Amino acid sequence: MADLAARTPPPTAPRRSPNAGGRPAAARRRSPNAPPRSFLWARRIFLTALTGFVLLPVYVMLSSSLKPLSDVSGAFHWLPSELTVRPYLDIWRTVPLVRYFTNSLIVAGSATVCSVVVAVFAAYAVSRYRFRGKRLFTVTVLSTQMFPGILFLLPLFLIYVNIGNATGLALYGSRGGLILTYLTFSLPFSIWMLAGYFASVPRELDEAAYVDGCGALGALFRIVVPAALPGIVAVAVYAFMTAWGEVLFASVMTNDTTRTLSVGLQGYSTQNDVYWNQVMAASLVVSVPVVAGFLLLQRYLVAGLTAGAVK
C-alpha cells in the first residue's frame, strides 16, 4: 500500500493524461488504482442481481423439497405452509433411487478414472514428443467435440448390439457400455487441457529423471503427474460431471437394472400428477455430491485452466 501511495503523483503536478480531470481528487490520492464510487456501485448492483438469478432455482429446489404435496400442487408460495421432511423419506420408495444412485456412481466413477488415465498418457505423448501425425491426432480428437451426439447415437447403439451378438460381451444396456461411451466424451477436453498443463512442467525435470535411471513412464509418474496434480484433479472433476449429467445416451442405452439418475428422475411424474416436492428433494439429493465436490475442487479447475488451456 505504502509503495503504491509513494508512486502516486501529487495532485499539484498531474501527469499528462486525457482522462485525469474527470476523476475525483480523493480517489486519486488514496491509491493509483482505487476503484471509483461509480464502479463500486455498478459492481454491487450487477453482482447482487446475478446472485439472485443464479440462486433462484436453488432456493426453489430447497424450499419446495420441504413442502407437503398440497403446497406444490396449488399456486406457488415462497414459503412452505408447513415444513416437512416427508418428501425426503418418500423419494426412496416412489422410484428405486438407491439403485439409480449406485448405477450413476459406478458409471461416472469408472468413466472418470479410465478417462483420466487414458488422457494422462495421450497428453504426455502430445506434450513431450514430436512425431508424425501429432497434429492430425489433436485436430481429430478435438473435432469430435463438434459431432452432434444424435449422429452417432444410433450407429453406436448398433455397434454395441453387434459386438454383443458376436462376442457375447454385453455392452448395450450394461454399465460397461455407458462407461465406455462417457469416458470418450470427456477425453478430448481432458487431453487438450492436460497437454497444456504438462507443457508447463519444465522438461529439465524429465531429463533429471532419465539421468536417475527412470524410463519415460517413470518420468511421467514420478515427476510429471505429481507436478501436474491440480490439472489432473480439474480434469477428473470435469469428467465426473460430464458422466453424471448426461441424458441422451443414458436414455437409450440403459435398461431397468442399469438406469442412471439422469433418466430415473423422470419416474416421479405419473400419468396425471407430478410429485414436485419429491422431484425437488431427489434433485437436491443427487446434486449434493457433485456440487460439494465441485465447489471444494473448483480452485484446481481455475488453476488448471490458467496453466493449461487458456494459454
Next chain:
Amino acid sequence: MRRLPVRLRRAGLPYLLLLPALLLELLVHLVPMVIGVTMSFKELTHLFLGNWGAAPWKALGNYRISVDVNAPVGAALLHSFWVTCVFSVLAVGLCWLLGTAAAVFLQEDFRGRGLLRAVFLTPYALPVYAAVITWAFMFQRDNGLVNHVLHDQLRLTDGRPFWLLGDNSFYALLVVAVWKTWPFAFLVVMAALQNIPRDLYEAAALDGAGRLRQLRRITLPSLRPVNQVLVLVLFLWTFNDFNTPYVLFGKAAPEAADLLSVHIYQASFATWNFGTGSAMSVLLLLFLLVVTAAYLLATSRGRKHADG
C-alpha cells in the same frame, strides 16, 4: 549402454501412449460417424433395423427429403434450423456477456469474493437434469414461481401464460440455457484474467485511465485469444445441446423452441426412419464444419493483422 534402447523405444512410445485414446475415439466417435454417414444413404426404416446392412441404397434420397423446403419434412427442418441459429447466437452472446462482466467485477479482491465465485459456479456444477427439472417446475403455468411473480405479485400479465408451450417456450429455453452455461464462460475468462499482470493496470491508472478505459485497452485485448476458443466452444455446445430442451419439454419440443438435436431425435425415433435422421445429422455436421472453419479463418486472420 542405457541410452540406445531408450532412444529406440522413444520412436514407438508416443504412438503406444496414444493408442488407448485413439482406439476409444475410433470406437465411440469415428467409426459410428462413418456408419452414420453410410446410413444416411440408405432407406433405413424399422423393417431393416435388425439387419441394417441389408437396407436398400437410396443415394441422395434422404438428403432430398431433408432439404425439400416445400414438403413438410424439409420445411420443419428449416424452421428448426432457424430457431437453433437464433437461439445459439442469443445464448452465446448472453453467456459471454454475463461471464465476462462477472469475471471482470471479481478481478479485484474484496470481501465475499470467494463466496460469490462459488455461488456463480453452482449452475455449472449442478447435474443438468436436476437443474432443468427445477426450471421446468418454475415455469409451470399454475403452480410455478414465474407466473406467481409475474401475474400474482407484479400483475404484469393478464392471464397466466404458458411458458413450456407455444411461443414463450423460446424465452424459457433461452433463460435456462444461459443460466446453465454462463458459468463456463465465467470460469474460463476468470482463469484468463489471472494471466494479465497487475502492473499493467497500475501503470494505466497512473496515466489516468479510468475503469472503462482499462477494460477497453487492457482487459479485452488480453482476452482475445481466449475469446476465440471460448465463443466457438460455447457455440458448438449450444447448437448441439440436447439435454436442456429434452428435460425441459420432454420428447416433443414446442415449435418455437424446436432445437435441431431434439428435432432430429424426434424425426428418427418417432417415425423409426433412421436414414432420414442420419441425413439430417450429417447436414448439421457439415454446417458446423463450415461455420467452424470460416470462424477460425476469420478470427485468426484478424489476429495476425492486429499482431503485425
